[in-house]
Amino acid sequence: MKNENLKTFARLIGMLCRERRLAILTAVFMMLELGLLLLGPWLLGQAVDALEAAHAGPGDLAAIGARYAALFLGAALAMNVMRFFYTDTRGRMVHGIVASLRSEALRKIHVLSPAYYATTDSGAVLARVSRDVQKMRPFFGMALFTVLHLVLVAAGSFAVLAVYSPALSAVTAVCFVASLLMTIATARQLHPLSRRADDLYDGVALSIKENIEGVKVVKSFGRERLQSDRFRRHLGTFVESAIDVGNCWSFRIPLANALFGLCVPAMLVVGGWQVVSGVIEKGVIVACLFYAARIAHELQGLVRVVGVSQEAAVSAERLFELLDSDQVVTETETPTRLPDRIEGIRFEGLRFSYLEGEPVLRGVDLFLREGERVALVGPTGAGKSSLVSLLLRFFEPDAGRILLGGIDIRELPLAELRRAIGCVFQETFLFSDTLRRNLAFAAEGASDEEILEVVKTARLEMFVNSLPDGLDTVVGERGMTMSGGQRQRVAIARALISGPKILVLDDTMASVDARTERELVKALSKAAVGRTTLIVTQRLSGVLLADRVIVMDRGRIVDEGQHAQLYKRCAIYRTLFEGQVLEADTRPKKHGAIVI
Incomplete structure (x- = not known):
């Protein structure tokens, strides 16, 4: 001592x-x-x-x-x-x-x-x-x-x-x-x-x-x-x-x-x-x-x-x-530049655990094609959000690797990797500052035209116009002066402002009501156009945004396919969405599709 x-x-x-x-x-x-x-x-x-x-x-x-x-x-x-x-x-x-x-x-x-x-x-x-x-x-x-x-x-x-x-x-x-x-x-x-x-x-x-x-x-x-x-x-x-x-x-x-x-x-x-x-x-x-x-x-x-x-x-x-804490994610001394075009995301043999002896991911292999929308579903604790955390390099895998355009993400500069990924999380954090600065957080030098473009994409125009000072209105700490749907749409706009090549939606609609959910689906559908999108969800509305659905359970991928196919053949998938399908079936139909 x-x-x-x-x-x-x-x-x-x-x-x-x-x-x-x-x-x-x-x-x-x-x-x-x-x-x-x-x-x-x-x-x-x-x-x-x-x-x-x-x-x-x-x-x-x-x-x-x-x-x-x-x-x-x-x-x-x-x-x-x-x-x-x-x-x-x-x-x-x-x-x-x-x-x-x-x-x-x-x-x-x-x-x-x-x-x-x-x-x-x-x-x-x-x-x-x-x-x-x-x-x-x-x-x-x-x-x-x-x-x-x-x-x-x-x-x-x-x-x-x-x-x-x-x-x-x-x-x-x-x-x-x-x-x-x-x-x-x-x-x-x-x-x-x-x-x-x-x-x-x-x-x-x-x-x-x-x-x-x-x-x-x-x-x-x-x-x-x-x-x-x-x-x-x-x-x-x-x-x-x-x-x-x-x-x-x-x-x-x-x-x-x-x-x-x-x-x-x-x-x-x-x-x-x-x-x-x-x-x-x-x-x-x-x-x-x-x-x-x-x-x-x-x-x-x-x-x-x-x-x-x-x-x-x-x-x-x-x-x-x-x-002096060494619990940090380190960068390589000779990083590789991220290419302008990212030809897909590949997860190879990923194994990961938060606590020793308690694996969360048990050998996950997955490939997302460029521009593809993939929904990741599964019961609580299946490892869905852990996969997102590894993609963002919040944690390091115990084994395996993640490739962006064929490059191991550990070889990329952290800031460059994270700028390429626009994230919308379940819990939206907003700073006690103007709405403009919150929206432009990921791109400090964003012009008014760029901000208004993402406001339009996120379907925020009516909300912004209703504010006393428009974009210069100060929102409370954590956005307490806004509804849950408004905060989520601000988060969507913020994720898009830097023009990310990849969009990650982590249980974005988990805590919103049906009306807000429909508004978010419209905003997210527009936001995902032309972007490789990973949708972590337990809501049917999120699944219907995807081109392909991946089912996870206990750290493994157990099935994949389209919604209708999985609902018929996969018991885990059917258990997740059975109640939501019944509810959706009672709503009006338009051209044979479920109206969310």
């Missing part, structure tokens, strides 16, 4: 390289300020001895006093100028480091595979990027330079004390070491307590997040009191742990301060004896007491540093767990 803690601090200190120029300037200004600060007690001691040694008249005494006062004032003025530059550059450095950490964390969030999020609470991820990064800020802004300040002040003060009086220097050193050892012991005890408190905070953050996102469910079942009680339990456990941290701090730190506080009476005893013995002058005692007071002040700063540093180390450990 000790070595891990040291590695964490070494990595934190290494982050200064992210703002190297500002870090160097901050250190230079701090050392200049410190030099001027240490000059003050020396000038004061010199002034006392000069005034005591002077035998001139009042005018000469006033001149000596004025001279030293001017020197002292000049040093103080220069010190405050250096302090201003030190504070300014330090603030800029801290903001830069924190911003780069948050940016790095967000980049990592984007490249982590869904496997990471399957085993990590979203509240924990949110806490690492927000609260943990924020708790690291004081380490760079205060702790790091306070320690450096202490080292330089202690070194400079002890050097002066050793010149003035080795005995007083030794007294100060003994008290300093005793206080420092107590502070270090406190730091070691604080680390596990702080880690436990921060881990418990993840539960608090997750509870808040779930109550915000699930507020409709909570209200609809009248479970506000239950959720409040659960939140209070999470919060109470966290608060108890935080109090343990505070108790450790409040007991040990005053003791560390008291140990160095013994320095002053000890210096008065030893120094008084040396003055009486004629070893040192009175001005030396005055200067030495000021240097001791300076060290005491820095030690009090070190006390704050201990708490801040331990919190920063714990937060850094948690953030590094996120940044």
